Amino acid sequence: NAGVMQNPRHLVRRRGQEARLRCSPMKGHSHVYWYRQLPEEGLKFMVYLQKENIIDESGMPKERFSAEFPKEGPSILRIQQVVRGDSAAYFCASSHDATLMNTEAFFGQGTRLTVV
Amino acid sequence: QKEVEQDPGPLSVPEGAIVSLNCTYSNSAFQYFMWYRQYSRKGPELLMYTYSSGNKEDGRFTAQVDKSSKYISLFIRDSQPSDSATYLCAMSERGGSNYKLTFGKGTLLTVNP
Numbered sequence: 539n540a541g542v543m544q545n546p547r548h549l550v551r552r553r554g555q556e557a558r559l560r561c562s563p564m565k566g567h568s569h570v571y572w573y574r575q576l577p578e579e580g581l582k583f584m585v586y587l588q589k590e591n592i593i594d595e596s597g598m599p600k601e602r603f604s605a606e607f608p609k610e611g612p613s614i615l616r617i618q619q620v621v622r623g624d625s626a627a628y629f630c631a632s633s634h635d636a637t638l639m640n641t642e643a644f645f646g647q648g649t650r651l652t653v654v
Numbered sequence: 655q656k657e658v659e660q661d662p663g664p665l666s667v668p669e670g671a672i673v674s675l676n677c678t679y680s681n682s683a684f685q686y687f688m689w690y691r692q693y694s695r696k697g698p699e700l701l702m703y704t705y706s707s708g709n710k711e712d713g714r715f716t717a718q719v720d721k722s723s724k725y726i727s728l729f730i731r732d733s734q735p736s737d738s739a740t741y742l743c744a745m746s747e748r749g750g751s752n753y754k755l756t757f758g759k760g761t762l763l764t765v766n767p
Contacts, residue, residue: 542697571753579759580658580660580759597754629698631697642700647697648695648696
């Protein structure tokens with residue numbers, strides 16, 4: 539039973555390019571959460587998605603960032619026109635229920651984005 | 655003032671020591687409290703969670719919550735070198751947004767053999 543799979547593990551982009559981060563949740567999980575960990579900062583919630591729906595994107599920057607979780611395939615976090623301040627570790631978590639207190643959310647190993 | 659404050663350390667202890675890790679918070683709406691462990695270059699893994707004041711024990715780990723003081727702690731007894739990691743406290747509010755966790759910055763712990 540594979541865990542939450544994120545790829546790539548490391549991603550280097552030049553300023554102005556696009557970054558696409560992928561997350562395959564654990565088998566049977568239909569709830570996906572994205573968090574960002576900036577250097578010297580704690581994990582910050584970005585967005586919560588269910589299949590084909592964005593439930594809560596209150597932590598997403600208003601511009602350049604978008605997320606999707608299609609019916610088939612992984613969840614994608616997309617960052618357009620990246621800037622150096624986007625350099626961070628991006629973590630995805632999944633659960634089979636949104637009430638995390640009753641069911642654990644499992645985190646992936648993260649994608650470390652470096653913008654040069 | 656940040657919602658969750660956690661001393662980043664680093665904290666270095668000898669094997670067998672009792673470790674105390676702490677977080678304070680300012681948001682009275684936080685009702686659920688968690689501790690995650692994160693090894694270097696890995697994702698966080700849930701160690702313990704609780705939603706009430708008092709103590710919760712699991713093996714060598716004890717989580718303590720004092721809602722009146724807005725203070726939570728994690729104690730590790732008989733610490734082992736394998737406990738060396740970053741420990742993150744996390745919290746969420748009651749109700750439908752309890753998936754939205756607010757994390758502390760994490761405390762880096764090293765247990766020396």
